[in-house]
Amino acid sequence: MPAIPTDDIIPALAAIADEVILPRFQALHDGEVEEKSPGELVTIADREAEVRVADVLRGLRPDATVIGEEAAAADPGLLNALKTDGACWLIDPLDGTQNFVNGRPEFAVMVALVEAGHTVASWMWSPLDRVGYVAERGAGAFRNGVRQHIPPAPNTVSELRGAVLGKFLTPRQRTSTAEAATRFRKIGPGQYCAGVEYPLIVAGSQEFVRFHRLLPWDHAPGTLYMEEAGGYIRRWDGTPYSPGTNGTGLLAATDETVWRLVRGELGRALD
CATH class of the missing domain: 3.30.540.10 (Fructose-1,6-Bisphosphatase, subunit A, domain 1)
Incomplete structure (x- = not known):
């Protein structure tokens, strides 16, 4: 090789x-x-x-x-x-x-x-x-x-900061996400640049980001960078991400505990 x-x-x-x-x-x-x-x-x-x-x-x-x-x-x-x-x-x-x-x-x-x-x-x-x-x-x-190593994250929803990119969500999903956001410390609309979002998590500026589309050039670079720094990334259905996968929904988080907390709180809004 x-x-x-x-x-x-x-x-x-x-x-x-x-x-x-x-x-x-x-x-x-x-x-x-x-x-x-x-x-x-x-x-x-x-x-x-x-x-x-x-x-x-x-x-x-x-x-x-x-x-x-x-x-x-x-x-x-x-x-x-x-x-x-x-x-x-x-x-x-x-x-x-x-x-x-x-x-x-x-x-x-x-x-x-x-x-x-x-x-x-x-x-x-x-x-x-x-x-x-x-x-x-x-x-x-x-x-x-x-x-780089991702710093320890809070383990309660009310302390978590993150982003949910809403461009491709339905009106119902946007409304439900806004309602769910009140339970978090902060949920923003994101930077609309995966090359910025993933490093923000590694730097400790936020604990999660939820993407809708799975275009491989958007996510292959940042997911590896996050994983090698200690992060946890799965598709919305919980299966591992790889560049050849299709479908929608990707959640990146500082660790598995945060991933499960965010997935649980946002599940009804985004499923």
Whole structure:
């Protein structure tokens, strides 16, 4: 099995972000933003960054299939490679595109390496903060080279802080979630950027986040980073998450106790 190029990717993501993403932040022109599907935007920065990142990854692991978010939007059949025993690169060239378009700072560039259906390494780069998050299965999670461990969490619902991303929820689910939120210390709407949400839990800024969609480029990088820092992630039905799974509902929490507390309190709202 080829070695995992853990040291090479963050510098590459940083350079690409500096060249094709950051110059367009709060400076997008007419024609540089499109709606690729209802409610889903793509920018020239997404497309150019994906091409550049894909070229780097092919050079590092030519044996791996490259699956970028924008390439998969054009050819969904690419996702079938995640269900094989082969190696796959996953690329989210600009996680948080809506934020980027709106001039908000919550966006990231993310990559994951998947082998035999399991995420084995991941990289997330926050261009504005100049922070890189790296994880390798069995080897730990690192923030700018410093090993990370999730701090102990409260074990009562009234002390828990988290987010429930509501964009794709039904009106009933939104109303029920707002009612359930009164039992928590705080439930916010989230950052709409997985590359921000997962590190917030590892940093101790919140104890959980509930996502609706399971797009693999959104979650493969952050779930591995969280797990290697001691976190607990399961699909809403309690089954393990893997990048090739379909369906909806993913809950990430600091530990299994918090996961079960949150799942129990939000179950009636979101089932």
